[in-house]
Amino acid sequence: MSIRDRLSGNEAIAYAMRQINPDVFAAFPITPSTEIPQYFAQYVADGKVDTEYVTVESEHSSMSTCIGAAAAGARAVTATSSAGLAFMYEVLYVAASSRLPITLACVNRTLTGPININNDHSDSMGARDTGWIQIYAENNQEAYDNYLQAMRISETPDVRLPIMICQDGFITSHAVENILLEEDDAVKAFVGEWDPEHALIGRDHPLAVGPYDTCPYCMEHNVQQAEAMKNAKRAVLEVAADFERTFGRHYGFFESYRMEDAEVALVLIGSTAGTAKACVEKLRAEGVKAGLIKVRVFRPFPFEEIAEALSGVKAVAVMDKSEGYSGAGGPLFAEVRSACYDLKDRPEMIDVVFGLAGRDCAVGDIERVYRHLLKIVTTGETGPRYIHMGQRTSEKEVL
Amino acid sequence: MSISAKNINEHSPWQEMTPGGEIYEGGTARLTKTGEWRSDVPVWDPVKCRQCLLCAPFCPDSSIPVVEGKRLDFDFDHCKGCGICWNVCPFQAIEMKKEVRE
Numbered sequence: 133m134s135i136r137d138r139l140s141g142n143e144a145i146a147y148a149m150r151q152i153n154p155d156v157f158a159a160f161p162i163t164p165s166t167e168i169p170q171y172f173a174q175y176v177a178d179g180k181v182d183t184e185y186v187t188v189e190s191e192h193s194s195m196s197t198c199i200g201a202a203a204a205g206a207r208a209v210t211a212t213s214s215a216g217l218a219f220m221y222e223v224l225y226v227a228a229s230s231r232l233p234i235t236l237a238c239v240n241r242t243l244t245g246p247i248n249i250n251n252d253h254s255d256s257m258g259a260r261d262t263g264w265i266q267i268y269a270e271n272n273q274e275a276y277d278n279y280l281q282a283m284r285i286s287e288t289p290d291v292r293l294p295i296m297i298c299q300d301g302f303i304t305s306h307a308v309e310n311i312l313l314e315e316d317d318a319v320k321a322f323v324g325e326w327d328p329e330h331a332l333i334g335r336d337h338p339l340a341v342g343p344y345d346t347c348p349y350c351m352e353h354n355v356q357q358a359e360a361m362k363n364a365k366r367a368v369l370e371v372a373a374d375f376e377r378t379f380g381r382h383y384g385f386f387e388s389y390r391m392e393d394a395e396v397a398l399v400l401i402g403s404t405a406g407t408a409k410a411c412v413e414k415l416r417a418e419g420v421k422a423g424l425i426k427v428r429v430f431r432p433f434p435f436e437e438i439a440e441a442l443s444g445v446k447a448v449a450v451m452d453k454s455e456g457y458s459g460a461g462g463p464l465f466a467e468v469r470s471a472c473y474d475l476k477d478r479p480e481m482i483d484v485v486f487g488l489a490g491r492d493c494a495v496g497d498i499e500r501v502y503r504h505l506l507k508i509v510t511t512g513e514t515g516p517r518y519i520h521m522g523q524r525t526s527e528k529e530v531l
Numbered sequence: 532m533s534i535s536a537k538n539i540n541e542h543s544p545w546q547e548m549t550p551g552g553e554i555y556e557g558g559t560a561r562l563t564k565t566g567e568w569r570s571d572v573p574v575w576d577p578v579k580c581r582q583c584l585l586c587a588p589f590c591p592d593s594s595i596p597v598v599e600g601k602r603l604d605f606d607f608d609h610c611k612g613c614g615i616c617w618n619v620c621p622f623q624a625i626e627m628k629k630e631v632r633e
Contacts, residue, residue: 137569138614186619229551230551230553231551292550320535329533330553330555337533337555338554338555338557339553339554339555340559341551341553342553343552346551348541348549349539349541349552352543352544352545352548353545353548353550353551353552355545356545356548356550356551359545360550494594
């Protein structure tokens with residue numbers, strides 16, 4: 133039986149970690165993820181877990197600790213945000229290329245600079261090419277549920293890639309919401325134990341991890357890693373299916389909300405989906421065929437499935453909660469527009485960069501985007517494809 | 532089943548290599564002939580050599596084989612010509628020359 137409770141997103145992650153009882157937690161604080169190691173430290177002090185809680189001197193060290201622990205055969209976890217994730221950058225690649233399943237709770241916060249502690253996705257989007265699986269949550273429930281699924285995806289033998297479970301800093305990490313928790317025994321049974329065939333300790337044969345890879349071999353290992361990321365698509369769906377059988381809540385690559393007959397649609401990531409759903413309902417009541425795609429799995433990116441979901445839609449706005457500084461749109465736009473290239477009948481598509489560094493996005497803001505899409509459909513003129521929303525400007529606003 | 536290092540070479544397809552290049556046994560460096568990196572080559576003079584064996588532990592590449600208390604000629608499959616043995620030899624029994632390849 134599920135347990136009804138009220139928790140913040142950070143509490144929910146720490147609660148899941150206690151239930152899983154990982155072997156190693158490498159802890160270094162950074163706003164807004166600090167509460168995760170803080171709550172977990174209390175579990176350690178109270179004897180609720182027997183995790184080796186390693187307080188390190190930096191995020192480069194926390195990830196390095198996880199790498200060493202995972203290579204030794206341990207289940208290793210950490211949590212970070214923003215500059216902390218950026219400081220891990222070098223070793224994020226080492227974790228992925230060494231094919232070590234490590235679970236990182238990423239509480240999304242903008243990257244410095246200018247220095248700011250509020251939410252956007254620039255931290256994890258900056259790490260999108262590091263070879264980590266990335267799963268994003270709309271709310272506390274999803275953060276908890278995604279965390280329960282993380283290790284099984286990451287540890288799948290033909291995947292063996294580290295995984296980031298992302299949630300929006302403050303918006304979900306610090307806001308207390310109703311949540312359904314699962315019982316400890318049920319969680320332990322679902323997550324299971326990790327017993328890798330090869331490990332640095334506890335095995336009857338030696339192991340070398342991360343040896344120097346000369347030119348005749350390195351590209352083959354890169355290709356193996358690329359194949360592992362493709363395999364992760366299957367693993368994500370398999371674990372989600374078992375999660376639904378076990379706990380009754382459904383997950384996939386993304387959530388399609390009122391997309392069945394949608395003529396205009398948004399594609400976005402994270403907590404803004406809740407705001408957008410309220411707007412979709414408002415517009416639907418007026419007879420507007422509005423829909424929403426909330427991307428849950430960004431790495432591996434579900435190209436074919438997103439394209440299929442957007443085929444038949446007349447105009448799409450991708451909403452990027454990070455800039456990307458490509459000069460032509462954010463990272464989500466790049467993927468979604470690329471995914472739709474293979475469609476025979478492509479929707480018109482624009483990118484709306486919004487919510488940077490905690491800039492608020494309300495139902496009325498989302499409505500302006502849908503109204504803009506309706507205008508594109510009516511006039512047949514797409515206008516600028518790369519726009520920002522929510523900033524003060526002395527020019528006439530596109531939206 | 533684990534893949535042995537001896538079964539991986541420059542013709543192995545990616546499907547037949549270990550994940551992330553991990554290695555499940557020790558001493559695999561001897562399978563890789565690194566002596567071809569050498570530009571200088573040590574030449575050992577067995578007459579001047581007093582078998583003091585100072586050179587062998589100084590060799591960073593374990594390229595001076597010692598059998599029954601006596602050193603043999605260099606393992607040129609792995610010697611990189613660094614000259615440390617030449618530097619530590621008290622009897623000038625090692626001379627460094629330019630490597631000549633056909």
